[in-house]
Amino acid sequence: MAKKELAGGRVRFLGSFPGTVPVQPLPEVAFAGRSNVGKSSAINRLLGTKRVARVSGTPGRTQAVNLFEVDTRFVFADLPGYGFAKVPEAVQQAWKGLVEGYLGHRERLTLVVVLVDARRDPMESDSQMIWSCRENHLPVLVLATKLDKVKRNARSGQLRKLRTAWSLTTDELIGFSSSAPIGVDETWARIHSAVAP
Numbered sequence: 001m002a003k004k005e006l007a008g009g010r011v012r013f014l015g016s017f018p019g020t021v022p023v024q025p026l027p028e029v030a031f032a033g034r035s036n037v038g039k040s041s042a043i044n045r046l047l048g049t050k051r052v053a054r055v056s057g058t059p060g061r062t063q064a065v066n067l068f069e070v071d072t073r074f075v076f077a078d079l080p081g082y083g084f085a086k087v088p089e090a091v092q093q094a095w096k097g098l099v100e101g102y103l104g105h106r107e108r109l110t111l112v113v114v115l116v117d118a119r120r121d122p123m124e125s126d127s128q129m130i131w132s133c134r135e136n137h138l139p140v141l142v143l144a145t146k147l148d149k150v151k152r153n154a155r156s157g158q159l160r161k162l163r164t165a166w167s168l169t170t171d172e173l174i175g176f177s178s179s180a181p182i183g184v185d186e187t188w189a190r191i192h193s194a195v196a197p
């Protein structure tokens with residue numbers, strides 16, 4: 001699947017769902033992560049466009065599950081961010097329930113891409129998300145985003161620290177950047193493997 005094809009109209013927005021998320025007939029790949037970690041930027045980078053997922057500098061902008069049909073073969077689900085967000089506690093709890101309900105009840109969910117900030121030490125909220133996926137027997141891919149902002153000679157050590165903290169294999173954690181060509185091909189390889197019939 002060429003990225004040029006995707007940018008040319010092979011992505012269709014299916015809707016934004018703050019409550020019940022409709023069942024989809026296609027395999028689903030969910031994107032989860034702390035508020036402002038770069039989920040929307042990563043989705044846009046993977047799809048070869050800046051126009052698909054809305055990017056904001058304000059934590060907590062995504063307040064629903066946003067679904068995008070990709071190449072009529074599978075669906076990307078952009079989940080609300082967890083962690084810090086300038087919203088009332090009741091709203092954060094509603095988002096938490098939405099995300100947990102989604103992860104626990106999607107029969108066609110084939111991969112959860114958990115985005116973490118490569119510049120940060122392992123965070124408790126990320127650990128909870130990864131363990132939640134494991135408890136639900138969901139395959140996980142961790143993208144360590146913003147890797148271009150980590151000094152080159154420190155990158156491998158930082159990725160190793162994250163893998164160790166969450167007991168991940170080399171294939172389960174990929175260094176990634178939305179602004180530099182880092183990790184895009186490797187991520188697509190894992191996605192294609194997950195959604196293959």
